[in-house]
Amino acid sequence: DGGITQSPKYLFRKEGQNVTLSCEQNLNHDAMYWYRQDPGQGLRLIYYSQIVNDFQKGDIAEGYSVSREKKESFPLTVTSAQKNPTAFYLCASSYSGSAGTEAFFGQGTRLTVV
Amino acid sequence: EDQVTQSPEALRLQEGESSSLNCSYTVSGLRGLFWYRQDPGKGPEFLFTLYSAGEEKEKERLKATLTKKESFLHITAPKPEDSATYLCAVQARSEYGQNFVFGPGTRLSVLP
Numbered sequence: 043d044g045g046i047t048q049s050p051k052y053l054f055r056k057e058g059q060n061v062t063l064s065c066e067q068n069l070n071h072d073a074m075y076w077y078r079q080d081p082g083q084g085l086r087l088i089y090y091s092q093i094v095n096d097f098q099k100g101d102i103a104e105g106y107s108v109s110r111e112k113k114e115s116f117p118l119t120v121t122s123a124q125k126n127p128t129a130f131y132l133c134a135s136s137y138s139g140s141a142g143t144e145a146f147f148g149q150g151t152r153l154t155v156v
Numbered sequence: 157e158d159q160v161t162q163s164p165e166a167l168r169l170q171e172g173e174s175s176s177l178n179c180s181y182t183v184s185g186l187r188g189l190f191w192y193r194q195d196p197g198k199g200p201e202f203l204f205t206l207y208s209a210g211e212e213k214e215k216e217r218l219k220a221t222l223t224k225k226e227s228f229l230h231i232t233a234p235k236p237e238d239s240a241t242y243l244c245a246v247q248a249r250s251e252y253g254q255n256f257v258f259g260p261g262t263r264l265s266v267l268p
Binding site: 048075082100134142145149150152 | 245
């Protein structure tokens, strides 16, 4: 079945640690996105990538890093520079094109600082 | 700056009581407006795409409509299983391609 797989579902980070969230898609989508969701707030864009080896900062990129070495994969690293990383992280993908195309989401990773 | 607002923030309905959710947007170069449903602890599930003013889409008890400034999600005779957060998003043109701007969502509770 085609879809987006995020792992792990739950992740615990100690102070000062870097952690990496995995996102894999088999939908043959060009574009991939990372969003952060906090209680009572909408989705905020962290990074997005339209093609392999290229990505752009979103609204809240500070303290995060990404790579896009393969079309199918878009991992997100939460670095120690991110002071408030506890949140629900969502990865999405979509086709690129002139007309609007919907994004499909993974099931999310809940990151907690301990 | 592209913006999306949604109202109300939360809505409680009795089973069978129809209502509408609002999504207002300001965006340059709209490529599409999207509605999603999100259950607690899950990723958003795609519902509809609307491209131009006057367009309507329906799916079971849900109907989405679009004007030049806002979209409505009409829920007819809702059931408890329709309880979820409903998210609205717009896709806009940007210097680097396209991305999605989401509203804060409307939390819908349907009571039996």
